[in-house]
Structures are given as structure tokens and as C-alpha cells.
Amino acid sequence: xxxxxxxGRSKExxxxxxxxxxxxQDINEYVFDNQHLLPFDVSPLxxxxxxxxxFLTTEQVKKLKVTTEHILHSPVLRFDELNYNSLKKxxxxxxxxxxxxxGVLVEGD
Amino acid sequence: xxxxxxxxxxxxxxxxxxxxxxxIYQNFGLEAIMGExxxxxxxVGTVPYNVGNLAGNLAxxxxxxxxxxxGGMWALGSGFASAITAPISGGASLALEPAAxxxxxxxxxxxxxxxxxxxxxxxxxxxxxxxxxxEAGKKYKMSDEYFEKHIVKxxxxxxxxxxxxxxxxxxxxxxxxxxxxxxxxxxxxxxxxNRPGYIFTKDYGYPIGVNEFGQSVTKLKVVIGExxxxxxxxxxx
Numbered sequence: 001x002x003x004x005x006x007x008g009r010s011k012e013x014x015x016x017x018x019x020x021x022x023x024x025q026d027i028n029e030y031v032f033d034n035q036h037l038l039p040f041d042v043s044p045l046x047x048x049x050x051x052x053x054x055f056l057t058t059e060q061v062k063k064l065k066v067t068t069e070h071i072l073h074s075p076v077l078r079f080d081e082l083n084y085n086s087l088k089k090x091x092x093x094x095x096x097x098x099x100x101x102x103g104v105l106v107e108g109d
Numbered sequence: 110x111x112x113x114x115x116x117x118x119x120x121x122x123x124x125x126x127x128x129x130x131x132x133i134y135q136n137f138g139l140e141a142i143m144g145e146x147x148x149x150x151x152x153v154g155t156v157p158y159n160v161g162n163l164a165g166n167l168a169x170x171x172x173x174x175x176x177x178x179x180g181g182m183w184a185l186g187s188g189f190a191s192a193i194t195a196p197i198s199g200g201a202s203l204a205l206e207p208a209a210x211x212x213x214x215x216x217x218x219x220x221x222x223x224x225x226x227x228x229x230x231x232x233x234x235x236x237x238x239x240x241x242x243x244e245a246g247k248k249y250k251m252s253d254e255y256f257e258k259h260i261v262k263x264x265x266x267x268x269x270x271x272x273x274x275x276x277x278x279x280x281x282x283x284x285x286x287x288x289x290x291x292x293x294x295x296x297x298x299x300x301x302x303n304r305p306g307y308i309f310t311k312d313y314g315y316p317i318g319v320n321e322f323g324q325s326v327t328k329l330k331v332v333i334g335e336x337x338x339x340x341x342x343x344x345x346x
Contacts, residue, residue, distance in 0.1 A: 002321045004272045022272030022321055025345060032301055046302045051332050051341045082322045109263070109273070109343050 003028065003050055004107040005093050007100070011055040014105045019096060021089040023106070027079060031071060038077075040070040051108045058097065061104050065094040121157045128161020132227075133169055169227040173220040180216030237299040242307040246290035246297065251339035256283065264318075264343045274326065274344045276318040285317065286342045289331045306334045310345070318344030 002025035008014035028050060035042050044063040048054050056064060068091050071077060072084075079087070097104050263270050266278040276282050289295050289311040300306035309331045316325040332340040 002272055002274065004270075020271055025274070025321065049304060050301060086322075109341050 002109060003048065005090060006105045006107065007093065007097055007102050008055065008105045009102060011053070011105060014055075019093050021093040022086055023090050024079075024083045024086045025109075026083050027071065027077075027087060030077065034076075038070075038074065040067065040074075042067055042071075045071075048106050049108055053108055054106045056104045056106060058101055058103055061094050061097045061102075064104075065091065065098065068094060124157035125161040125164075128157065128163075129165040129168065130161075132162045132165030133172075166227040170224060173224045173227065176216050176220035180213040180220065239297055242297045242299075242309075243293070245307060245333060245335060245337040246295075246309055248337045249286075249290045249333055249339055250337050251286065255339070260286075260339075260342050266318075272321050274318055274320045276344055277316060280317045282342065285311075285313075285329050286331050286339065289329050289342070290333065300332065306332060306340060308332050320344070320346060 003023040005021045005023060006014050006016055007019050023045075028045070031038065031042055031045060035046060044060065044067045048056075048064075068087065072087050072091060094104065096102075260282060262268060263273050264275055265282070266276055266280075268275055276285075289309050292311055295309045295311040297310075298308050300308060310328055312328045314327055316327055317329060318326055320326050326344045326346050328345045329342065330345045331342040334340060
């Protein structure tokens, strides 16, 4: 359930050679399993099908960014360094997409 | 909610409304008549939707209470009316009393089922049926083309795809998929977030690949559609 994230203008115009981040499988599964325990909206993440490709518009990217920030700073969730760094890269990529007015292709497993 | 109204956040208000409507629809038994449905599938699972679901369940309890009272009033009213009109109807109106009681019993039965539904309602669309899932697993379908273009390309030992888990070189992926889908010891769950399909996981107990960070993993996860078509397969922790 790790999901690869690429910047793009549309599903057809994705920059596969540019910035890349991977939403960690562990975190995705943990959030899914414990969604009712988390005191913030996780739907922007859960609405992404982890097994197929989904293109997020800039507006959807903004919502995913808020969820990602909550996960990253949640006192409930604890990650090892690999997952933590991976999630930080996701946040950097989402911010870049918002700054440039781009979308993000989420490539499922 | 106040903030959502103040900031004109209609998305949250809509999700809340869908949650309320969906739970009332389910609790009052309309699914049995009109089928399983939601006003907006995208709203399902969101926090406002779940809050709306709870509000809908509470509203259903109030509705059920009204049904209990209404049913009682109907029985009392009908009994009284048939009794006082008995002298005029020559006692014939008394024969209507059992029918009135039956109507009341019907109303109370429905109210009871609404109460049970309101207490047991959960924000999920379709109950998971493990036997159905395992039957779909046994009849799985996977084309060679899809196997190569999706599974081997992304998760094969020679795949250069970044951020994906990879199978070990000697591991027979096709055989692994078959074993995972037919082995009764494999765990099976519904697909994520109420999407159609099932997820099968088999623990081999020895490394069969590496995760996206290059760490050894021992489990194989296979995702299939409700019709048994393989959607994906990859090694995990």
C-alpha cells in the first residue's frame, strides 16, 4: 500500500522524471486501521485508492497536505526514522504542487 | 459545524447531511425496499459523515419513539371508537378491534426494528462475507499481460520502479498469488475504505522480498475484485 507521488498538470501530463515521494505503506495501513481513533479528518488520504492511480487536483492536494501534517505531528502516531523522513518528503512534494498550482498523481501498488 | 456554516464550508455541511440521511434511510428499513445506496459515496467515511450518522441514529430513535406512541394512540383510539359506536353498529364495530390491534403491533414491530438498527448501525455500506470472499479467491482470474505489465513491472525483482516493494529473485510470484488466494490460512479482509473487492494476505514465514526501504518482508498481499479478477499483488511486512 505504498503510494508513489508525482507532480503533474493532469493525469496525462505527469512529470515522472521530476520530484518523487512515497507515502509509506506502514503509515497508510496504520491510519486506515485506526481511523476512528484519530482526532482529525483522514478522508483525503482514505479516499485515495492505494491499489490504482489517482490524480489529485491542487484543491485535493491542499486537503491531503492538511491530513499529512496532522499525521506527521500527531502525538498518537509514532514512526521510525525511515517512515518519518518519507512522510516529510511527501509534505515537501505536496507544498511544491500547491505553490506551483499543480496536481499530484498518486500511483497505487 | 458552526465554523463550517460561518465559513460557507458546504463540503462539510453536505457530508454531515449525507451521513444523517444515510443512517435514517438504513434504520427505517428503506434499504430492504429500495436497495443499498448512499446520497454521495465520496462523503462516506469522512468525519462529518460519521457525525451525521450518529445524529441520524439519534433522530431515528426519536422517530421510533413517536412510532411507539402513535401506535399506542391508534390502538386506544380505535378501541374507544369501536366501543362507543357499538350500540349504533349493533356490535359490528367491535369486530374491527383485532385489526386495529394488528396495525398497532405492526407499527410497534417496525419501531422496534428502527431502535435495533439505530443502535447497531455503523458507517459501512456492505457487510463483509468471508465465505463469499474466499469463493472469489478460488475462482481468481489474471491475464498474463496484466501480470507482466503491472505486477512484474512494479514489483518484480528486476523492477526499477522507485518506492515499490519488490519480490525476491527466486520467488515464483504466480504460484505465490495462487497459494495466497486458495490457502485457508491466508487472512482475508474487505478492500480498503469500502471499495469493492477483497485483500488476501499470506505469511510465508521467510523472506519473499523487500519493502520500499529495502527491508526483508515475509508476507504476500493479493487484492482481487469481487469477481475474482486480480488487481495487484506485492510483498509486505
